[in-house]
Each structure stands twice: as structure tokens, then as C-alpha cells.
Amino acid sequence: MAERTEQPKKTNSKQVLGWLGTLADIGLPWIAFTVAYAVTDHDLKLSLIIALSTAGLVGLVRLIRKQPIANVIGGVFGVGLSAFVASRTGQAEDVFLPGILMNCGWFVLYALTIVTRYPLIGLLYGAVTQTWLAWRRDPELYRALNRVTLLLTAQIGVRLAIMVPLYLADNVSALGVAKVALGLPFYGLTVWVGYIVLRSSLSPDKWEEVKENFTHMLKGTQPTPPPVQDKVQDEVRDEQKTEAPAAKTD
Known part of the structure; x- marks a missing residue:
């Protein structure tokens, strides 16, 4: 009984950690940009560099730990595209x-x-x-x-x-x-x-x-x-069972 109650807790802990990790992968570069933009007195170029550096740092940590980097790649691409657009428009x-x-x-x-x-x-x-x-x-x-x-x-x-x-x-x-x-x-x-x-x-x-x-x-x-085949066969058998009594009564 003890093993059954402990297993869901372990699974939930892993799920929570996974969500937090994904939040860090995607959210940290944007948090870094927002904070840097406010602290540097609206220095767009420096804020973009800090955001991209943060995204790269998160990816590096994931690689060192041999963890999945799919979310990191998506985050880097998103931040990179946003940085490109903002750098063009100013x-x-x-x-x-x-x-x-x-x-x-x-x-x-x-x-x-x-x-x-x-x-x-x-x-x-x-x-x-x-x-x-x-x-x-x-x-x-x-x-x-x-x-x-x-x-x-x-x-x-x-x-x-x-x-x-x-x-x-x-x-x-x-x-x-x-x-x-x-x-x-x-x-x-x-x-x-x-x-x-x-x-x-x-x-x-x-x-x-x-x-x-x-x-x-x-x-x-x-x-x-x-x-699918088994389901079709079962339906055919059910139809045959329902038709069989009717045939006998006739």
C-alpha cells in the first residue's frame, strides 16, 4: 500500500519540475530583456544582447546536464527573431x-x-x-x-x-x-x-x-x-445473434 501512495507523488514532482524547467527555458530570456531594458534606461541594443545571452546560457546549461533542449531551441529562435525585428525598426x-x-x-x-x-x-x-x-x-x-x-x-x-x-x-x-x-x-x-x-x-x-x-x-x-478488424467482427457477431432468434420464431 505504501508503494502505491508514493508513486503518484514522484510522478507529480517530476511533472512540476518539468513545467518549471520549460518556464525557465522560454521565460528567462524575456524576463532578462524586460529587466535590462528598465535598468539600462531603455538601451534596446544592450537589452537584446542580454536576452540572447540568457537564452544561450540556458541552452548551455541544458547541454551540460544532457537534458532536452527542444524548448531552448524554440526560445532562442523566438528571441532571435524578435531581436532581429526590433533591431531593424529600432x-x-x-x-x-x-x-x-x-x-x-x-x-x-x-x-x-x-x-x-x-x-x-x-x-x-x-x-x-x-x-x-x-x-x-x-x-x-x-x-x-x-x-x-x-x-x-x-x-x-x-x-x-x-x-x-x-x-x-x-x-x-x-x-x-x-x-x-x-x-x-x-x-x-x-x-x-x-x-x-x-x-x-x-x-x-x-x-x-x-x-x-x-x-x-x-x-x-x-x-x-x-x-478496426476486431471491432467490425464483433459488430457482425452481434447482428447475427440478434437475427438468429427472429429467424426461429418465423
Whole structure:
């Protein structure tokens, strides 16, 4: 009994550490830029150098520890692109412009999939589970996946509603704080709420089936494809069983 209660704690600790590590990979360069920009009396060039150096330092630490650097590479690319744009325009607020434009693109994509009744999370779910569009023929599952897509669309909408006015007001310090706060922490909160929405939208039997598939989606792994042939054979057997008594009565 003792081993069963300790194992979940270890797993949760690893998950928390993983989230904190990802937050450091992505968030530290932006925190460094925001602090440096304020301390150096709005020296854009020096602030960009400090942000890029911080991103490189985080990557170096990951390499020394032989830890995954996928998030670091993404962070370095994002900071590098932002630094390039800002260095070209000479406007500090343009450091955040690529991220804002990317969020606009995602918002339009999510909205289009909702309007066309092919919610993006449903398409991802079908691709990961290799059931493709089968979820559209299940009203309960379609409703649940559509609600999660709506939630993620709202998340991006909130981010844009805060970031765009700050960008237009040239409020670089507030943009830096919003960039970090509305990044991984806000996304993590959205995923948690999405988990609740998904579970409350499905029956217990359906939830057990979908939960494992969503776990694979979040981990980026591939679940075992459903045994289509066995399922078809079972349906044929059930039909034969129901037709057999009717034949005897006739």
C-alpha cells in the first residue's frame, strides 16, 4: 500500500519540475530583456544582447546536464527573431511584434475551424488516435472537442486583448510582464480548465477512452491504433445473434 501512495507523488514532482524547467527555458530570456531594458534606461541594443545571452546560457546549461533542449531551441529562435525585428525598426515594443502576429494567426485558424465545424482539437485528436474524422460522427465527443477548442481560442483572444493595447501604447515594461505571465503559466491554467471541461462533457465510459488519448496528445506520443478488424467482427457477431432468434420464431 505504501508503494502505491508514493508513486503518484514522484510522478507529480517530476511533472512540476518539468513545467518549471520549460518556464525557465522560454521565460528567462524575456524576463532578462524586460529587466535590462528598465535598468539600462531603455538601451534596446544592450537589452537584446542580454536576452540572447540568457537564452544561450540556458541552452548551455541544458547541454551540460544532457537534458532536452527542444524548448531552448524554440526560445532562442523566438528571441532571435524578435531581436532581429526590433533591431531593424529600432522600436523596443517591436520585440513583441512577432509573438503578437503569431497569436493573431493562431486565433484566425482556431476560429475558422470552429466556424466550419471542424474544431482544431478534434482534427488533432483524430490524427493522433488515427481515427481521423470518426469523432464527428459521435455527437458527445464532437461537443466535448469543440468546447476545448473554444476554450483555447478564448485563451489566445485574452492574450491578444491584453498585448495589443500595450503594444499600441508602447508600454515595453508591461509587455514584458504580460509576455511571461500569459505564456506558459496561462497556458498551463488553460490546459487544466480544458481538462475539467472535457471530463464534464463526457460520460464516464467515454471519458476513460478519451483520457488516455489526450495524455498521448499532451506528451506528443502515439497511442495504439484501434483494432478496426476486431471491432467490425464483433459488430457482425452481434447482428447475427440478434437475427438468429427472429429467424426461429418465423
